[in-house]
Amino acid sequence: xxxxxxxxxxxxxxxxxxxxxxxxxxxxxxxxxxxxxxxxxxxxxxxxxxxxxxxxxxxxxxxxxxxxxxxxxxxxxxxxxxxxxxxxxxxxxxxxxxxxxxxxxxxxxxxxxxxxxxxxxxxxxxxxxxxxxxxxxxxxxxxxxxxxxxxxxxxxxxxxxxxxxxxxxxxxxxxxxxxxxxxxxxxxxxxxxxxxxxxxxxxxxxxxxxxxxxxxxxxxxxxxxxxxxxxxxxxxxxxxxxxxxxxxxxxxxxxxxxxxxxxxxxxxxxxxxxxxxxxxxxxxxxxxxxxxxxxxxxxxxxxxxxxxxxxxxxxxxx
Ligand code: PMP
Numbered sequence: 001x002x003x004x005x006x007x008x009x010x011x012x013x014x015x016x017x018x019x020x021x022x023x024x025x026x027x028x029x030x031x032x033x034x035x036x037x038x039x040x041x042x043x044x045x046x047x048x049x050x051x052x053x054x055x056x057x058x059x060x061x062x063x064x065x066x067x068x069x070x071x072x073x074x075x076x077x078x079x080x081x082x083x084x085x086x087x088x089x090x091x092x093x094x095x096x097x098x099x100x101x102x103x104x105x106x107x108x109x110x111x112x113x114x115x116x117x118x119x120x121x122x123x124x125x126x127x128x129x130x131x132x133x134x135x136x137x138x139x140x141x142x143x144x145x146x147x148x149x150x151x152x153x154x155x156x157x158x159x160x161x162x163x164x165x166x167x168x169x170x171x172x173x174x175x176x177x178x179x180x181x182x183x184x185x186x187x188x189x190x191x192x193x194x195x196x197x198x199x200x201x202x203x204x205x206x207x208x209x210x211x212x213x214x215x216x217x218x219x220x221x222x223x224x225x226x227x228x229x230x231x232x233x234x235x236x237x238x239x240x241x242x243x244x245x246x247x248x249x250x251x252x253x254x255x256x257x258x259x260x261x262x263x264x265x266x267x268x269x270x271x272x273x274x275x276x277x278x279x280x281x282x283x284x285x286x287x288x289x290x291x292x293x294x295x296x297x298x299x300x301x302x303x304x305x306x307x308x309x310x311x312x313x314x315x316x317x318x
Contacts, residue, residue, distance in 0.1 A: 008094040011128040012086055015078075017093060023126070032115055037107035037164040038068035041261045043132065044091060044100045044310065045296045053096055054307035056261075056296060058084055060223050065104055067221075068161035074106050074123040087127060088308065092315040094129060101132035101262065105164075136264045136293045141281060142183035143270040144197065144256075146247055147173035151187035151195035151218045159195070159218040170198030184258065186250060186271065189218035194245040200263035201225040204245070205255035205284045214242040224259045227295075227306065228288060235291050235300075238284070250274075255282030265289045 013023050025033075040062070044055045062080045069076045078086070087102055109124040152159050152169045159166060173185035186202060189195040195218040196202050203212045203225070210232045213219055232238040250256060254277045256268040265288060267281040276282075294300040298307060 008096070008129050010090060010093045011126065012090050013126050014124055017086075017090060029109075033109070034105075034107050034164055035115075036072055036074070037105055038065070038072055038074065039103060039105040039162050039164055040065045040068075041162070042087070042102040042104075043261050043296075044096065044102060044129075045134065045307075046096075046098050046100075047298050050298065051097075051313040052298075053091060053100070053310040053312045054296075054298060055087065055091075055102070055310060057223050057227065057306050058087065058308045060226075062104075064162065064221065064223065065106065068163065069106050069123065071158050071161045072163060073119060074108060076106070076123065076125075078125070083127075084308070088310050090127060090129060091310045092312055095316055096129065096310070096312060098131050099134050100129050102127065102129050107164075132262065134264060134293075134296070135266070136289050136296070139281070141267045141269045142258070144184045144186050144250075144258075144268050144272075145177045145180055145182040146250070146272055147176055147185040147187050149173045149176065149185075149187060151189045153190035153218050154216075155190065160215065160221045162220065167199075174198040184266075184268075188247060191217075191244070192247075193217055194247060194250060195219055197258045197263075200258035200260035200266065202245070202250075203228065203257055203259060204249060204253035205282060206249070206253050208238065208284070210238050210240045210284070211245060211249070211253075212240070212242055213245045217244060222260060224261055224264070227303075228259055228265070228292065231291050231295065231303075232288060234302075236284070236287055250276075253277070255285050257285050257288075265292055 007020050010017050042061045044053050046053050062083050066076050105126045106123050149172050173187050177185035184197050187195045194213050201222045229240045232240050250271045251274040256276045258266045267285050269279050295303045
């Protein structure tokens with residue numbers, strides 16, 4: 001069996017597939033080694049009917065990893081096509097037959113004594129996988145609080161890439177929200193408009209229009225956000241607007257949801273104790289969830305190009 005003791009049999013680290021137990025670093029590497037790290041979060045969805053696993057927008061995620069690495073001056077030693085094959089190979093080796101999260105992490109190995117100018121270091125690259133069931137169409141909802149923390153701004157950190165250090169910002173906002181009795185947070189950017197949630201982008205519906213903060217609002221260049229804008233326009237025929245969003249628009253929206261690889265589509269039914277619309281999942285959110293689900297599970301052939309088949313069943317049969 002692929003799963004032993006709650007973890008997959010293999011991960012991939014610095015050019016090789018290795019057994020999980022064999023991938024260790026010395027404890028003194030903790031600390032500064034990940035301050036300069038960047039990462040990706042990718043999903044693969046299992047389809048019961050075809051017994052196949054599909055990775056969602058694999059190339060786009062790996063291209064974003066390459067951009068993140070460029071931004072923080074880490075060299076990527078593998079072409080995107082090769083990394084793509086590496087991930088498919090890892091999923092097959094682990095015989096993954098469930099919804100799964102794939103996490104590439106690039107970091108600067110051997111940081112001892114070089115805290116600031118970590119230049120010319122060999123970039124280490126780890127790819128590991130873990131189960132992550134989908135919550136689409138499950139009726140899951142969240143409440144949100146507008147955080148007292150501001151979203152990191154492009155003047156201090158690069159919000160548009162998956163820079164691990166940025167996530168301290170989201171953690172602070174997330175912890176504040178939980179302690180105050182909410183599920184998640186919305187961060188306002190340095191310019192005073194809505195940026196995003198910790199680990200997810202924000203979309204709202206008002207008068208039948210889908211509105212989302214633009215990419216200069218201190219948001220991650222999100223792949224789910226991009227996919228949902230395409231689906232909203234092309235499948236639901238909605239007008240989609242990317243622009244600055246005011247805080248009070250969250251309170252007066254008919255529908256609000258967060259979106260992202262892990263978040264998928266998560267309906268937000270209350271913000272700062274204001275009901276969003278009727279305080280229940282709205283019709284546009286529901287429709288978009290259905291369409292997104294159909295695309296991810298291969299029931300909407302138009303967007304087959306977004307899905308990379310892994311070949312899990314074929315590999316197991318060999
Ligand atoms: N913002 C942040 C800060 C994130 O970490 C994520 C998750 N990657 C998102 C937005 C959504 O991005 P994506 O759709 O590419 O997963």
